[in-house]
Amino acid sequence: MSVQKSSQVIKTRDAERSRAVILNAALEEFALFGLGGARIDRIAERSNLNKRLIYYYFTDKDQLFQAVLESAYEQIREREKKLNLQSLEPTMAVRTLVEFTWNYYLEHPEFLTLLNSANLHKARHIQESPNVRALNSPLIELLGEILEKGRLSGEFRGGIDPVQLYVSIAALSYFYLSNNSTLSSIFGRDLMSPKAKSERLSHMCEVILGYVLRN
């Protein structure tokens, strides 16, 4: 009986494992081809699991995409939490956020592609997500506190909207990386060389800090 139970346990674990395996395979596929270009068949192959199982766990392609998107947001939020910005000096905190954003996008290009696809579909998948709150960055509130702390200490100017700032920080990295191939073609210059990347990071820090710092 204990054997039976243990095998049940294993099976249960397998179920969770299967779900995770599919989710991961789907992430890869969606990142490479977008929502429209992704193929359920290929996701099945990638996960070495039966196609039918995908429907068993995720109902349909759209809901699978939604699950992938939620999972991707959860991961970045998880990492954001570990930054411990509240323990840093305001200037350092802002600089750290800029650098983290840049590095995270660099290391997770699939996140950019995913966002891209989600936007193409007018955020339908996000609006339908029951976990929207989970996607909401806790950083906004924290950023507000940091800006206030900096203002009080005289380092930062006042009247900065943390949402605007957060969006701008993301924008500067996102556009450069997401459009890098287009931009590289147009400018005839490799935007992904180590030197170019380092220059971009410097530029972004200057832009953002130039904005928040009082004069």
Place this chain on the structure above:
Amino acid sequence: MSVQKSSQVIKTRDAERSRAVILNAALEEFALFGLGGARIDRIAERSNLNKRLIYYYFTDKDQLFQAVLESAYEQIREREKKLNLQSLEPTMAVRTLVEFTWNYYLEHPEFLTLLNSANLHKARHIQESPNVRALNSPLIELLGEILEKGRLSGEFRGGIDPVQLYVSIAALSYFYLSNNSTLSSIFGRDLMSPKAKSERLSHMCEVILGYVLRN
């Protein structure tokens, strides 16, 4: 009567017109659904022309997309040329560029969707374009001159890379507008209300001018 006849001639069997009609219908379709989601059948319906004609003029879907992309770039370049930035004071020139970018994206959301799709496909369509140079913005050079003029007059700081600046200006508008539905959902706030839009434009001007202006 000859006028009537001539107008008839224009209506049918006019290759250039047909080509332009298709291109326009394709622009709409690609903007709405992306490359993957666009349907050749719908493009034919939109243009009130035979589907076969699309292939006659553009070979296949990919090349049609490429043509649409090139045309979209040509249009924005055309508008950029009319800005006459060289005749403005440096600070005003930079502000005008920020405002123009924002307004153009606002009025041409299809341009954003198009870029999105192009990026999803790793700029394949741009790299294959024989007119890449035509897509290259003449603004880069002009922006360099403006930055230099501003530096000489003491308004601007030195050492600004026009490419980085140009990318950042585009980035701040692009990300906000392209991701607006996602962001609106996440922040639980309508980023497209008149007030929000006006605040965004102010913020961007402050960020960019705060960066270029000497202290």
Place this chain on the structure above:
Amino acid sequence: MSVQKSSQVIKTRDAERSRAVILNAALEEFALFGLGGARIDRIAERSNLNKRLIYYYFTDKDQLFQAVLESAYEQIREREKKLNLQSLEPTMAVRTLVEFTWNYYLEHPEFLTLLNSANLHKARHIQESPNVRALNSPLIELLGEILEKGRLSGEFRGGIDPVQLYVSIAALSYFYLSNNSTLSSIFGRDLMSPKAKSERLSHMCEVILGYVLRN
């Protein structure tokens, strides 16, 4: 009841059966219309199976044709094996081979049409076949032994290449039957009447035996 159930099982969801049914339907279609003229839709109808299933099992039209070709070769090789030429006297063995070839082509006109199509496509399908060896006739070796036995017994002349002989035996039947409609038109004489067929067989035996027999 269990028998009934088992027969039900055989009827539906039997992969091997479906594959065979498709292969057979495809054989008919290709034989009638050639590779280019064959229609996947009609093959689906012939087999009473979903068109999609054809792609599920055979990937595409070319590979389906290849499978049909291989199957046709396998069938004729199977029949050749049953001839037991090695147990016959040399002269009788050669005559039997001529007669068998003639009769097989007569009874399997689809084999000729298939070869025809394959040749039109420069044997692309055979070269790509992983089972080429399987297609190779075991008769060549056997024919060599028969020729040697005949030579030793003094019946046959020496120096006969079994490949040349095999090709010539096939050629005499193939050309007559494959081109029969063209030839009938040109000569204004029905080459498929029983009398004509019997005369052709006699003629071929005379030609081949007149060649192999020592003077």
Place this chain on the structure above:
Amino acid sequence: MSVQKSSQVIKTRDAERSRAVILNAALEEFALFGLGGARIDRIAERSNLNKRLIYYYFTDKDQLFQAVLESAYEQIREREKKLNLQSLEPTMAVRTLVEFTWNYYLEHPEFLTLLNSANLHKARHIQESPNVRALNSPLIELLGEILEKGRLSGEFRGGIDPVQLYVSIAALSYFYLSNNSTLSSIFGRDLMSPKAKSERLSHMCEVILGYVLRN
């Protein structure tokens, strides 16, 4: 006026020339791809003439194929006439016919492909040809005379049907060349090497002469 007339003459010639150019382009196309695989568009390209003109001169694809077929037959008949077999000794005449057939097929592989296609379509195009007589080989009658001459001189055996012999002579070359790629694959030996070709010709002469010659 004479100028005008001359220009008319040139135009008339151009019409004939255009027809011939199309016919030639079509021959190439049909030889390469068969009737089903041939493309009217490609024939137009090959001939550097407008597609519409093909329909103007030949009504439709089938009739174009028929014209090509007739033209191919006319050409081989033309060459056959020049052989002057009637002036040769019987044995030499038969050998010459075998060699001519072999060489003509070698030099005109398109003739084989054309026959192939015609047969796939059950000689429909030949039966519908008003010029069937033109296709009928005058050689049959001549071959009958040669066989009779040989029989009278004691060189040839009696009772040989010239049609059967003619068909067999064609068959031995046709099958080898038409199926050469299939056969080369199956036998794992290049049937088109100079040595292989010379051996085939010897073999065929032996077979045919071994048959017609008394004893």
Place this chain on the structure above:
DNA sequence: TATGAATGAGAATTCATTCAT
């Protein structure tokens, strides 16, 4: 005689999804 534009009817192939076990 010559041509570029236009078309309808198909053709192969794809894809998300469901069935039966």
Place this chain on the structure above:
DNA sequence: TATGAATGAATTCTCATTCAT
């Protein structure tokens, strides 16, 4: 939980042929 078999509705692309000039 897991899977291979089966499907209908699209989807891109093709092709012979005709139109208008």
